[in-house]
Amino acid sequence: MKNIILFADPGIDDSLAIIYALLNPKIKILAIVSSYGNVTKEQATDNIAYLLKLAGRTDIPIIGGTNIPSSGETPRHYPEIHGEEGLGPIRPPEDVKGELTNFSDLYNIIRENQDITVVDVGRNTSLASLFQLGENVSGIIKEFFLMGGAFMVPGNVTPSAEANFYGDPIASQLVLTNLDNIFVVPLNVTNRAIITMEHIKMIQEMTDNPVIQIMDEVMEYYIEAYKKLIPGMSGAPLHDVLTLFLMVNPDMGRTIRREINILTSNDGRGTSIADFRVSSKPSEKNINIFLDFNYQGFIEDFIKVMSSSENS
Structure with missing residues (x-):
């Protein structure tokens, strides 16, 4: 079983990741850190509390993370994707x-x-603060899984940047520079973790768990938002759920060990850069970038976990 501390900013995708973690017998949530991102920290906190109440897991502590990025600027939220309050x-x-x-x-x-x-499936500000404010957590924590970055594909916020790294590129660069045993699950992989309404309906027919019964309304909103972005899309990608899936099932993915640098300003803000040339060398630290995953294995696991009758 994986003992995890989950940093999140729910958000629809983060909310489904929280549900997945709660129901997965291979995961034990020690705490959830609530931060700004897809919504304000206050709204993210209420969303987490609502999901924990539906799941009967109010024993899990909600840790107060950061309100704004390292730059001190007002964060940008995404109601057009997640709804005004983050749950469609x-x-x-x-x-x-x-x-x-x-x-x-x-x-x-x-x-x-x-x-x-x-x-960490949100902005990396709180995780950077964990390193900056305390002892060297990199030597204590076994591994770090980050949903962030985009390699060899367009970004989803700018032509080159993914939302999490764009939201606080200073914090993301600090994390990648100072921590070790990092696994990055980028947009070029998570974009393919598509769940459809057929999958959701199948799951809901298999369980009466209250936390699952809200999924149809949430996913309908999320899928419609993605259809506006990518016309003809049959579902929506669950970036954050895939990150947890690969944490539990690393053999279901393929990685490459490379150093990552993130641009922190101007038009390139949030752009993640790694050297994928054949002649390039692995990073000195254990920094791994996922390049691919087993989609069918992901779908089967998602349905099995989300339709389980008991919380972990």
Whole structure:
């Protein structure tokens, strides 16, 4: 079983990743760090609390992450993709308000557990803060999985940049420079992790779990948003779910070990660069970029996990 600390900014895709992690018997969530990103930190926190309540897992602490990127600028949110409040048409009940645990408690969680994997599927500001404010977590945490970057494909925010690395490229570069045992799951891979409404309906027919019963409304909104971006698309990619899938099933993906640099300003902001030439050498540190994955294995796993009757 993987002991994970999940950094998230839900957001539809992050929300489905949280559900996947809650239901996956191979994953134990030690804490969820709530930060700005797809929505404000306050809204992200309420969304996390709502999902945990539906899943009957209010025992999982919600850690208060960062409100703004390292630059201090006002963050850009994406209501056209995720809805005004991050869950498409769904609004968490007024009485569901997330109670945040102090960020410093993360260090206690890290010290009290072993073989921890950090999974960051949002902006990397909070993860960078974890490194900057405390001891050398890279020597304590087993591995880091990041959803971010775009290699050899267009970005989804600018012609070259993916949203997470674009949101705080300074933090992303700090993380990639100072931490080790990093696995990056980029847009060129996650774009192919497409889930359709047929998959969702199949899952809902197999379980009456309350946290699953909201998935049709959420995914319908998400898929319609993607159809506007990519006409004719039959579903929508679950970038963050794929990151968790590859964390649990690394043999279902193919990686290459390369150094990553991220441009931090001007038109190139958020652009991720790695040298994929045949003559290039592996990075000195253990930084791995996923290049491919087993799509059929992903679909089968997603249906199996999401239709399970019990929370992990």
